[in-house]
Amino acid sequence: MHVVATAGHVDHGKSTLVRALTGMEPDRFAEEKRRGMTIDLGYAWTRIGEGPGATELAFVDVPGHERFIASMLAGLGPAPAVMFVVAADEGWRRQSEEHLAAVDALGLTQGLLVVTRSDLADPARATAEALEHLAASTLGTVDAVAVSGATGAGLDDLRRALVDLTGTLPVPRTDGRVRLWVDRSFTIRGAGTVVTGTLGAGTLAVGDTLALGRREVTVRGLQSLGADATSVAAVARVAVNLRGTDVDDVSRGDALLTPGAWAWTDVVDVRVRPHTGEVADLPAELVAHLGTAAVPVRLRPLGGAMVRLTLHHPLPVEPGDRLVLRDPGRHAVAAGAVVLDVAPPPLVRRGAAAVRADDLARADDPAAALADRVRRTGAVRAADLVAEGVPTQDPSRVSTVGAWFVDPATWERWQTGLGEAVDEQARRTPLDPRVTAEAARRRLDLPDRALLAPLVEAAGLAYADGRVARPGAGTGLGPAEAGMARLEAHLAADPFAAPERPELDAWGLGVPELAAAERVGRVVRLAPDMVLLPTGPAQAMRALAALPQPFTTSEARLALGTTRRVAIPLLEHLDRRGWTVRVDGGHRRVKGR
Known part of the structure; x- marks a missing residue:
């Protein structure tokens, strides 16, 4: 989802x-x-x-x-x-x-x-x-x-x-700890308390024990997209039926958490980016929005873009969380902020704020931090780093692929894995030796489908119609080629005499072979086992355009010299293309006539 x-x-x-x-x-x-x-x-x-x-x-x-x-x-x-x-x-x-x-x-x-x-x-x-x-x-x-x-x-x-x-969305993390921000809470008769939210990471399952504030609750039931589920993995909209709490004890801004896995804090150091103006122009009193929570905060500038926020009450926060700082007096967004430290040291000496700002800034060694993060994750979206305020001016230790920074060893492993996936597909289904883009992305665990096209090029493969293959693969029909030649000769002599199933079987052309022939543009399928040459629809239109308009199915059949078995699906095919238009239950006309 x-x-x-x-x-x-x-x-x-x-x-x-x-x-x-x-x-x-x-x-x-x-x-x-x-x-x-x-x-x-x-x-x-x-x-x-x-x-x-x-x-x-x-x-x-x-x-x-x-x-x-x-x-x-x-x-x-x-x-x-x-x-x-x-x-x-x-x-x-x-x-x-x-x-x-x-x-x-x-x-x-x-x-x-x-x-x-x-x-x-x-x-x-x-x-x-x-x-x-x-x-x-x-x-x-x-x-x-x-x-x-x-x-x-x-x-x-x-x-x-x-x-x-x-x-283009990154593949979510579906294991590890959970933090579900609650956006609604209500009661269902016979079920009890239900909360809803957007699960951004991890997996919820019936029977899980979660922390709600300082108490524990149990997942009694789950729904996603209106259907019951035993487990739901990120990213997903989810409704959670809770055992162990009353509806009055949970509301928007609360969070369901993996017990013991989150630090609660009311003081954080952040890197702030004002919407307009400078950091010094920001009000001292703001409201911080994190997830669905909204908490009054007091802002203390440290120096440069570094700021300390004191929250009105603690929240489960981790480094990297993004906050929206809103000015309640102006009903306007004042700034965005990225959490850098959820357990910052006290500022007790004169000049401690400036020293702290320098420490936070020095922690961002651009080249080393960038290379380490890319190496740990395999690939990082450049825009995500920019949005977080992470310097990206020196990507010399990583590979730049479109909008991504990629670890060179990971890039090489992906190339090898993609080639292996294509070869496995060719051995398994010779009639269609191509791997779909989504299957390739899942096989390699690519964080973004946008990486696939440059990866295909680097691996020396071909990418077309959303599928990956060896160059030149998939144009022939292998063992079915002889039967295909018989079919083409038959239709060249009589364009609308679509062979019936016994003839196709005799030529070794089953539904998979016909589907493969359609994929490479050698036939047009009117039904799974009914085909014409690619020129057939245009030939039919020339014959139909010569008829008095509108025309009946019988008149079309006679003009085409074929049977109702072929005429009806052919006319429906032309309808779908928009070349013919139904006038009523028994008549059609050529569009524009």
């Missing part, structure tokens, strides 16, 4: 868009439906595609109005990607900027621009304006799709873009 949060100005169609994509109602309250405005977090999900390759998407729909900015941050904070929404008829607005400031503060690098209400205005201007703003944030250059939630125009393009977006 992948989780995507919405962002954007109030009344720009975020909820309408989610509703159109999922068929579900993200607004939960009668007041939201009456006012046509989201005032709290909403959730919906969908499945794009069919079968095991389908993409499961869960959406966190956040409110756009400035009065609900805290709720927006609670939804956006735990999500790994964002769908930024701007209306074509209004363009970039004040809350657009506010939401982008939050995205930037969180360091989100994966997103998609969706220009809604494209039925009301030309989306070109709003698209160009929004892309310029997004490019200046941690999102950088993103894809853009124009849609109309009211008419459905562009939704198929958006679904494809969302699938592409999820393909």
Whole structure:
């Protein structure tokens, strides 16, 4: 599963868009439906595609109005990607900027621009304006799709873009400790207390013991995407039925934790990046948002970009966590921050703050820190390091591959592993000796599908149509080549006399062989075992265009000199291509005639 949060100005169609994509109602309250405005977090999900390759998407729909900015941050904070929404008829607005400031503060690098209400205005201007703003944030250059939630125009393009977006997300960690930030809590009759949240790392299972504050609770049941589950792995939207706590004892901002695995602290040293101005311009009193928690903090500058934050109450924090610092007086994002130390030393001597700032800065030896981190993880996204404030000016000890820093030994191991995967596929299925991009990514445990294309090139392989193979592999049909020649000769003599199953069997052409022939462009399949030559549909169109319009199936059959067995699936094929159009139950016409 992948989780995507919405962002954007109030009344720009975020909820309408989610509703159109999922068929579900993200607004939960009668007041939201009456006012046509989201005032709290909403959730919906969908499945794009069919079968095991389908993409499961869960959406966190956040409110756009400035009065609900805290709720927006609670939804956006735990999500790994964002769908930024701007209306074509209004363009970039004040809350657009506010939401982008939050995205930037969180360091989100994966997103998609969706220009809604494209039925009301030309989306070109709003698209160009929004892309310029997004490019200046941690999102950088993103894809853009124009849609109309009211008419459905562009939704198929958006679904494809969302699938592409999820393909760029890093592979989540599914083992180790868990920290689930709670965004909702409620009671279900007969079940008891239920909480929901976005699981960003780790795995939850029925029967797990978790810490909720200072007490332990047990996972009584789990649901994800509305279905019961015995375990749920990150990344996922999850509902957790808890035993051992009342609903009044848990609320948004609490966290379910692996017991004993997290440090609770109320003092952290951070590297801060103001949204505007300098560190010295930041107010002393702010609100820090982490996950779904919102905690008042007091800010003490240490020097440069280094700041100490004293939290109103402790939170489970780890180095690398990203905070959004909000100015409650202005209802605005003031800065983003990266946690550097969750147990900082006290500052008791004169000048201790400046010394501490120097110590924190010296801890960032650019070349050594970069090489060590890349070596430990195999590959690190450059944008993630930049967003965290990690210096990347000297990548001499690592390999630069597109937007990634990669350990040279890991890169060589991936090349070898990819070649082995391709050769295994060729031995297993000679008719299709190609490995899908997703299978290759999973086989190698690549953190990003974007690494696959340069890896294929480095390994001397071929990459086309989302599949990897040896150069030149997959164009022939091997043992089926003789039967294919018989089929081609048969159809060359009579283009619409599609052979029946006994003839195909005699030629050694089963469904797998025909599928392989279609893949390399040698036939067009009207059904699993019914084929024509690739020129067949165009030949049929020439014959059909000469008929009086509209025409019946019988008239088409006679014009083509074929049987109903072939004519009906051929006409349906032409319908799908948009070359012919149904007029009524018994007639069609050539499009444009």
